[in-house]
Amino acid sequence: MTNRNIYMTDELQAIYDQTVEFVANEVLPHGDEWEEAGKVPRDVLRQMGQLGMFSLRIPEEHGGLGMGMLASATFSEALGSSTFAGFDVTVLVHTDMAGPHLVNSGSPEQLAEWLPKAMSGEAILSIGVTEPDAGSDVAGIRSTAVKDGDGWRINGTKMFITNAVYGDMTIVAARTDPGNKYGISMFLVPAGTKGFEVATKLDKHGWRSSDTAELVLDDVWVADEQLLGTTHRGFYETMKNFQNERMVLVGMGVGAAQAAIDLTNRYCQERPAFGGHLYDLGAIRQRMAMNQAKIDAVRASMYHAAWIHDSGADNVKEMSGVKAWGAEVVNQVMYDCVQFHGGMGYMRESAIERMSRDARILPIGGGATEVMLEEVAKRSYL
Numbered sequence: 581m582t583n584r585n586i587y588m589t590d591e592l593q594a595i596y597d598q599t600v601e602f603v604a605n606e607v608l609p610h611g612d613e614w615e616e617a618g619k620v621p622r623d624v625l626r627q628m629g630q631l632g633m634f635s636l637r638i639p640e641e642h643g644g645l646g647m648g649m650l651a652s653a654t655f656s657e658a659l660g661s662s663t664f665a666g667f668d669v670t671v672l673v674h675t676d677m678a679g680p681h682l683v684n685s686g687s688p689e690q691l692a693e694w695l696p697k698a699m700s701g702e703a704i705l706s707i708g709v710t711e712p713d714a715g716s717d718v719a720g721i722r723s724t725a726v727k728d729g730d731g732w733r734i735n736g737t738k739m740f741i742t743n744a745v746y747g748d749m750t751i752v753a754a755r756t757d758p759g760n761k762y763g764i765s766m767f768l769v770p771a772g773t774k775g776f777e778v779a780t781k782l783d784k785h786g787w788r789s790s791d792t793a794e795l796v797l798d799d800v801w802v803a804d805e806q807l808l809g810t811t812h813r814g815f816y817e818t819m820k821n822f823q824n825e826r827m828v829l830v831g832m833g834v835g836a837a838q839a840a841i842d843l844t845n846r847y848c849q850e851r852p853a854f855g856g857h858l859y860d861l862g863a864i865r866q867r868m869a870m871n872q873a874k875i876d877a878v879r880a881s882m883y884h885a886a887w888i889h890d891s892g893a894d895n896v897k898e899m900s901g902v903k904a905w906g907a908e909v910v911n912q913v914m915y916d917c918v919q920f921h922g923g924m925g926y927m928r929e930s931a932i933e934r935m936s937r938d939a940r941i942l943p944i945g946g947g948a949t950e951v952m953l954e955e956v957a958k959r960s961y962l
Contacts, residue, residue, distance in 0.1 A: 587883045591647075592654045599633065599658035603667075611664035614789035615934070618781070619746050620670045622701070629701025634675050638683060642695050648890035649824060652676050653883055656828040660835015663843075663931050665938035666789030668832040673742045673790075674698070676828045677946075678705035680821045681751050681766060685809030690768060694749065706743035708752040708769075708795060709818060711736065718753070718764070718818055723797065725754035725765060731803040732756075734767065737779070738795040740945075745781050745791035747771060752797065757812045766814040768806045775800040786937035822947065823885075823895055826903035829946045830882050833910035833939060837875045840935050844868060844917040847924075864920055871913045878906040897959040904952035907942035914939045 584596070606624060614620055628634060636651045638644020645651070656676070659668040682694055682705070697703035711721050723736020734754050744750050749770045757763025769776055780794040809817045845868055848858040859865050885898040914936040918925035925932050943949040 585880060585883050587650055587887050588654070592650060595636065595651060596654050596658045598631070599655060600661050602628070602631070602633075603659065603662035607662045607664060607667055611662065611667060611789060614664065614667065616788075618788065619791045620667050620789055622704070622746075625671070625674075625704060626701035628671065629699055633671075634679075634701060635699045637675065637680065638695060638699055642683075642691060643699060644695075649827065649886040650883065650890055652824060652828055653831050653886040656831025657835040657838075657879070660832040660837075661839050663836060663839050663935055664789055665832060665836055665935070666787040668836075669742055669787055669829075670704075670790045672828045672832060673707065674705050674747075677821070677825045678707040678743070678751055680824060681707065681808065681817065682768075684820055685766065685817050687805075689805065690808065694768070697748075703748040704743055704746070706741050706747045706750045708738040708741050708744065708750040710738060710740050712739045718815060720761075721753055721755060721764060723752070723754040724758070725756050725767060725802075727756075728801060731801055732765075732767065732807065734769070734797045734800040734802065736797050738793075738797070740782065741793045741795055742787075742790055744793035744795055745778050747791075750776075750795065751808060753814050753818065754797075756814075760812065762815040763812045764814040764818075765811050766808040766817060767802050768808055769797075769800065769802060773800055773802070786934070786939070786941055788934075823889060823899040825946045826899055826952070827882060827886060829942055830878065830903055830906040830910075833907060833942045834875060834879050834882065836935055836939065837871075837878075837910045837913045840914055840917040840932060841868060841872055841875065843932060844920050848920055851922075858920065867916055868920070871916055874909045875913060878902065878909050882906060897956055900947070900952040900955035903947060904943075904949045904956070908949060910939050910942055911936075 635644040636647045636655060640646035656672055659671060662668055679698055698705055709718060725732040725734045736754060749768060752767045752769045753764050756765040775798040777796050778793045779796045782792045782794060784792055848864055851858045881902050885895050885902050888895040888898055917932050918936050921932050924930050927933060
């Protein structure tokens with residue numbers, strides 16, 4: 581596919597095409613096994629690292645491609661074509677939700693230690709911000725880090741942390757200034773650190789091939805060298821990446837919704853009904869045409885919001901709107917696609933059944949729809 585949108589360069593198109601080809605050859609044939617196992621095999625992630633897929637947003641001086649938000653939009657949409665969103669999010673948490681914190685705030689020593697392994701897929705990253713009582717409200721986290729000698733002692737619980745069961749390092753947010761609701765710092769905590777444990781491997785409604793953990797930090801001691809960025813500034817450093825996090829969730833949703841539309845159109849065009857095929861019924865083909873129009877609009881607005889960021893301007897209002905509307909649209913599309921598959925759409929053997937379950941998290945994760953709409957509303961005072 582060429583000329584997909586006005587922002588698509590030859591380089592971005594190559595990323596899209598390479599990623600779509602990779603998931604068709606390496607993910608689609610094996611995704612059902614990964615759903616059963618509850619994880620993506622590490623050799624697949626290393627293969628992606630060797631192909632440069634984990635290096636898109638890494639600065640050139642550190643061996644990456646130094647690309648912008650449009651590259652992440654392209655990559656996430658292409659991943660969505662896999663139809664296995666658990667695979668998609670395993671990759672995107674590593675590359676676009678956890679990785680940017682390291683890139684944005686890491687010291688030269690931290691970057692030298694972790695970036696080569698992150699780019700190659702040798703080390704898979706996760707981001708530990710969410711807690712049982714603090715999701716979209718980052719300022720509400722209760723985990724604490726108290727200065728202890730030449731390091732810090734961390735206590736608390738993290739919830740819904742993707743990649744933390746089998747991953748290698750979690751970037752943990754903890755409160756370091758009790759008198760300031762925004763007084764949060766970030767720490768690099770490798771798997772296997774004493775007192776840092778997976779309390780539960782969570783059993784999810786969808787995203788079955790991704791691993792998600794409840795984490796407990798029980799008197800975890802980390803050295804000063806593991807503090808990421810500036811003390812007490814972790815809240816603001818987290819905010820820097822929120823638009824990117826929101827965007828890649830929409831991007832994988834757009835890719836999945838397009839795959840769902842294509843699957844459903846094909847099914848309806850082949851399924852005999854009433855002396856013809858389901859697609860002969862105007863009510864069905866027009867609704868699917870409207871779904872295509874909606875997804876085209878979400879895709880266009882997502883790339884535009886990414887372009888605003890890459891142009892150096894603030895895109896919080898635009899990307900928050902894309903996240904709110906786009907995630908809801910993806911779910912509307914999935915609803916129709918299940919409906920038009922009839923009874924088969926309700927069967928676990930059907931791809932569309934899995935895809936509809938996977939899509940349900942999109943209006944929740946990375947900032948709930950209601951929170952996103954408040955971001956837009958706050959910026960709409962005249």
